[in-house]
Amino acid sequence: MNDPLSEVVRLLHPRAAFANIISGKGNWAVRYGEFGLPSFCIVLDGSCLLTVDGHAPITIRAGDFILLPTTPAFTISSFAPAPPVHFDPNQVASFRGELRYGQQDGAPDMRSLGGSFLFDSTDTGLLVSLLPTVVHIQDSPRLSQLVQMVSEESTEQQPGSEFMLSRLVELLLVQAMRSTATGSAPPGLLRGLGDERLSRALKAVHAHVQHPWTIEQLARIAALSRSAFFERFTRMVGATPMEYVMAWRMEIAKGLLRDNVLSVSEVAERVGYGSTSTFSVAFSRHVGQSPRHFARSP
Structure with missing residues (x-):
């Protein structure tokens, strides 16, 4: 029998549009406007606070994977309050390199990999219909392995990295979907x-x-x-x-x-x-x- 989940991912043809290392130190807060496209964040080291509009704040730690199928406006910050710096997500999408929040010098308190997905399919609504507004996956050894590989491919830019990233993104999506195929998922496949x-x-x-x-x-x-x-x-x-x-x-x-x-x-x-x-x-x-x-x- 065909596997419905694999078929959905094949229909979407996902690939990573971009992925940047994002780090923070000290007291900081960053406010992003609504992006509309699916995006992800993988925490590599440390922890921080994520507040997606319409949802309660959540603490994200090393190894956590966040997927926002429609990426509404959100704030990401240290745990101590700080005035937010506003970012345009469309400008960040065209940026290549490390984004640093808060203090610019010294070892960061938090490191993450953030990026967005593009789909060769025009039916991104298919993904939106399958997943909650915020997907937060913790303590997944398999996801941690994928995260490490995505981090390496994004930062090292070796020959074939674009192809590797597109395949890894497919695997990340499948793992995210598997993890939400429970009562927490909205009505759907x-x-x-x-x-x-x-x-x-x-x-x-x-x-x-x-x-x-x-x-x-x-x-x-x-x-x-x-x-x-x-x-x-x-x-x-x-x-x-x-x-x-x-x-x-x-x-x-x-x-x-x-x-x-x-x-x-x-x-x-x-x-x-x-x-x-x-x-x-x-x-x-x-x-x-x-x-x-x-x-x-x-």
């Missing part, structure tokens, strides 16, 4: 994958997207009654089973159309539509434009 019975049905849908699925068939796979399956799936995934099947078919179709290898009729067949016209109507309703127009758009 990750929440469903955290449910043993629903995960069977989700994996079946992803493995055979072209199959003419019915609620009864999926309920049997999940070993639940039709009504219990419908209620549980809708509550955990945030969509009815058939709405999810349709949405996933459309995500696959968008990826195939973007590749521009198959014809519209071949894409329709690949995602379970026997009629090109039926597929075109469903795609236009779901995406807001026809398959042919979507395939031609940049």
Whole structure:
């Protein structure tokens, strides 16, 4: 069976847009405006305070990984109060080198690696729908290994670093998603994958997207009654089973159309539509434009 999580990451085609070493010493505070793109922070040494707008402050320490799928405005600071220095996240995104907060001389109290993701896919909303506003992962040995490798690739800039970073970013995203596939995740695929019975049905849908699925068939796979399956799936995934099947078919179709290898009729067949016209109507309703127009758009 296909692994839904791997499929999602493949559809997004993530890569690191940039990653900078960020350090701080003494009493300092930095205020970033809303960025809008997914960003991450990996604490390498020491600790500091992160306050994302709309959320309670959290202490982040060495080994912690923070992922902000939409990167709202936030403040990062030492624990002692200090007047915040304002930064434009778009300007920081074009900066290369170490960013130093607070005292400029001496060994830092905190070192981190901060950066943002770009996605070759235009559907970054797919990531937003899967994750909470703030993902905070602690005490993950595997993540620590990935963090160390990202740090080395970012700072050493050896031949092939860009490729290595793009692969490492994929692994970081998968690990972040795995860590939130629990009750803390918002309704969506990750929440469903955290449910043993629903995960069977989700994996079946992803493995055979072209199959003419019915609620009864999926309920049997999940070993639940039709009504219990419908209620549980809708509550955990945030969509009815058939709405999810349709949405996933459309995500696959968008990826195939973007590749521009198959014809519209071949894409329709690949995602379970026997009629090109039926597929075109469903795609236009779901995406807001026809398959042919979507395939031609940049």
